Amino acid sequence: MANDRRIGIIVNGATGRMGTTQHMANLLAIAAEGGLPLKNGDRLIPELTLVGRDAGKLGALAAAHGNLHWTTSLAEAFAGPDHVFMDCAATGERPERVRQAIAAGKHVFIEKPTAPTVDEAMALARLADRAGLKAGVIQDKLFLPGFAKLLALSQSGFFGRILSVRVDAGSWIFDGTERECQRPSWNYRKADGGGLALDMMAHWRYMIDRLAAPITGVCALMSTAIPKRVDEQGRAYAVDAEDTNYALLKLANGAVGMITNSWATRPRRDDTMVVQIDGTEGSAAAGRFRCFTQSAADTPEAFTAAARAGGVDLMAHWKEVPDTGPNKNPFRQCWEAFLRHLGEDAPYVPTLVEGAKAVQLADLAYRSMAKQRWMAVPQLSL
Numbered sequence: 153m154a155n156d157r158r159i160g161i162i163v164n165g166a167t168g169r170m171g172t173t174q175h176m177a178n179l180l181a182i183a184a185e186g187g188l189p190l191k192n193g194d195r196l197i198p199e200l201t202l203v204g205r206d207a208g209k210l211g212a213l214a215a216a217h218g219n220l221h222w223t224t225s226l227a228e229a230f231a232g233p234d235h236v237f238m239d240c241a242a243t244g245e246r247p248e249r250v251r252q253a254i255a256a257g258k259h260v261f262i263e264k265p266t267a268p269t270v271d272e273a274m275a276l277a278r279l280a281d282r283a284g285l286k287a288g289v290i291q292d293k294l295f296l297p298g299f300a301k302l303l304a305l306s307q308s309g310f311f312g313r314i315l316s317v318r319v320d321a322g323s324w325i326f327d328g329t330e331r332e333c334q335r336p337s338w339n340y341r342k343a344d345g346g347g348l349a350l351d352m353m354a355h356w357r358y359m360i361d362r363l364a365a366p367i368t369g370v371c372a373l374m375s376t377a378i379p380k381r382v383d384e385q386g387r388a389y390a391v392d393a394e395d396t397n398y399a400l401l402k403l404a405n406g407a408v409g410m411i412t413n414s415w416a417t418r419p420r421r422d423d424t425m426v427v428q429i430d431g432t433e434g435s436a437a438a439g440r441f442r443c444f445t446q447s448a449a450d451t452p453e454a455f456t457a458a459a460r461a462g463g464v465d466l467m468a469h470w471k472e473v474p475d476t477g478p479n480k481n482p483f484r485q486c487w488e489a490f491l492r493h494l495g496e497d498a499p500y501v502p503t504l505v506e507g508a509k510a511v512q513l514a515d516l517a518y519r520s521m522a523k524q525r526w527m528a529v530p531q532l533s534l
C-alpha cells in the first residue's frame with residue numbers, strides 16, 4: 153500500500169536569496185503537490201524548519217508560508233527530529249555547520265562551494281561517508297535549458313573531436329554608491345567566503361568536466377577591479393577578494409579551456425553566462441536559456457570575407473536548438489534527485505566528492521595565481 157512519508161528538512165539561510173527563492177520555494181511546491189511520487193507509489197512530503205539569524209524576518213517568512221516551524225538556533229534544529237540539513241546560508245563557516253549536522257545524524261544537502269579549501273571539502277565528504285549519511289551538493293547549471301541542450305549535443309557526438317571550450321561570464325555589479333549592489337557584501341570579503349573564483353569555479357568545474365572533458369590543469373590570473381564598495385547598511389568597506397578571474401585550462405582529451413569571468417564587465421552577447429564549444433564536426437554556443445549550433449557543413453567562409461565591411465554576417469549561420477518540453481526549475485530538479493536518493497536510494501551524481509572537485513578548481517586557481525604557474529589537477533577520492 154502506498155504511504156505518505158514526511159521528511160523533515162532544516163533550511164539554514166532561509167531568508168537569503170537562494171534560501172527563499174530556490175530552496176524553500178521548490179520544496180514548498182513539492183509539498184503543495186502532495187509530495188514527490190517514488191517508484192513504489194509512496195509520496196515523500198517535505199516539511200520545513202526555517203533557520204536564520206533574524207527572528208523578525210524569519211517569523212514573518214514562516215508566517216507567510218502557513219506558519220512553518222522556525223528557529224534562530226541551529227543547535228535546536230539539530231537536536232530536533234528533522235532528517236536533512238540544507239545549508240544555503242552565506243558560504244563562510246559552512247564546514248563547521250556541516251560537521252555539526254553530521255554529528256547530529258542529519259543527511260546533508262548543501263549549496264556550493266562546500267568549503268573554502270579542497271582539504272576541508274574532502275574532510276566533509278569523508279565524514280559524511282563514514283557516518284553512513286547521504287550527502288550531496290547543489291549543481292544546478294546543467295539543468296538550465298541552454299546548457300542542458302549543450303550537454304545533449306556533447307553526449308550525441310555532435311562536436312566530433314572537441315577542440316576547445318570557452319566560458320564567458322559576468323556582468324556589471326554596482327558598487328553600492330549610486331546604485332544598489334546586486335550581490336551581498338560578504339561576496340567581497342574573504343573571511344566570509346567571498347571571492348569570484350570560489351563562488352563560480354564551483355560551477356565551471358562540473359560544467360566543463362561533463363560538457364567537454366575532465367580538467368587536468370589550470371593557470372589563473374585574478375584581480376580586484378573595484379577595491380571599495382558600500383554594504384547593505386550604507387557603510388563603505390574595502391574589498392579583499394577578487395572580482396575578476398581569468399583561467400586557461402588543459403582538458404583530459406587534449407582540448408583547451410578558457411574562462412573569462414568578471415563582476416566588472418558589460419556583456420555584449422546573448423546572456424551573462426555563455427559557453428561555447430568548438431569541435432571538428434561543429435560548434436555550439438549556449439546561454440542559460442538558448443543554444444545555437446553551427447555544423448561543419450553550415451560553416452561560412454569568414455577568414456577572407458570578414459576582411460571587408462559587410463563581407464559576412466557571422467550571426468546568420470547558426471541554428472537554434474529547439475526546446476524539447478517544458479523547462480522545470482533547475483533547483484527543483486536538484487531537489488527531486490536528492491529526495492529520490494533519500495527515499496528510494498537512487499544515485500545522486502553531485503556527491504560531496506564532486507563538490508570537493510569544484511572547490512579544488514578554485515583552490516588550484518588561487519595557488520596558480522600565488523605561485524604564478526600552471527597547477528596540475530590531482531584525482532580526488534574518498
Ligand SMILES: NC(=O)c1ccc[n+]([C@@H]2O[C@H](COP(=O)([O-])OP(=O)(O)OC[C@H]3O[C@@H](n4cnc5c(N)ncnc54)[C@H](O)[C@@H]3O)[C@@H](O)[C@H]2O)c1
Pocket residue numbers: 165166167168169170171204205240241242243244245263264265290292336338351
Ligand atoms: N547554486 C547557485 O547557483 C547559487 C547561486 C547563488 C548563491 N549560491 C550559494 O548559496 C549560498 C547563499 O547565497 P545567497 O546569494 O543566497 O546569499 P544571501 O546573502 O542572499 O543569503 C545568505 C543568508 O545567510 C545569512 N548569513 C549571512 N552571513 C551569515 C553568517 N556569517 N552565518 C550564518 N548565516 C549568515 C544571511 O542572513 C542570509 O539569510 C552561498 O553559499 C552561495 O555560494 C548558489
